[in-house]
Amino acid sequence: MTDHSLVELKLHKIQPERGPGYFKINNSILLDTQYQTQIKQEILNTVQNNKDANPNTLWEVIKGNIRNTTIRYTSFKQKETHKLETETIKSIETLEKQLHQTNTNDTTDIENEITLKKQILDGIYHTHLNGIILRARAQHVEHNERNTKYFANIEKRRSEQKTVHKxxxxxxxxxxxxxxxxxxxxxxxxxxxxxxxxxxxxxxxxxxxxxxxxxxxxxxxx
Incomplete structure (x- = not known):
């Protein structure tokens, strides 16, 4: 057999099952006025409903309710962002088809609308990328770096390293x-x-x- 003969090697990697993991709050949500209002109201309701509780128990209940409210709100915001992203992409596709099918030379309004929609979509992607970079704990990020796949792979590798295999x-x-x-x-x-x-x-x-x-x-x- 010559050294040019092909050798095929198959490696079967067993991917372990992962649980839900830990909840990590994005600190930027603390600047959301709607979130602030919900948390303040939740604290007032908790204190009102636990008047007879001792301070230590009350404090633990408040922290638990704040966590539950935060998870619900962030989940709601994530769904709303995903919905806005889907609707924006569909709007851009519709406007681009309309731009190609129009017979007039004046397409300024359509082009401006496409630019506006792309800016909205770009803002969604930028926020998503910042979240990935934060979770990946990247120490060095070049100026205007937008390689989302790179940081997503870092986050995936870190998750795999935290899994106990033995x-x-x-x-x-x-x-x-x-x-x-x-x-x-x-x-x-x-x-x-x-x-x-x-x-x-x-x-x-x-x-x-x-x-x-x-x-x-x-x-x-x-």
């Missing part, structure tokens, strides 16, 4: 994604599980807690 539990290697997720769930479920203990047992546990002791560890490999 877990060692009590000396046993686990590589199955479903088993890894189950072990993580059991670990934190046991860690934060509420237990009823006797007073003397609590005293003994507190006394023993002062002494060094071994711990069961779950170690992430990759």
């Amino acid at each position: 877990l060692v539990v009590n000396g046993k290697d686990i590589t199955n994604i479903t088993q890894i997720l189950e072990e993580q769930r059991l670990f934190f479920e046991t860690l934060y599980k509420r237990k009823n203990v006797e007073n003397n047992t609590l005293f003994k546990n507190t006394h023993h807690a002062l002494k060094p002791r071994g711990k069961r560890t779950v170690r992430r490999i990759a």
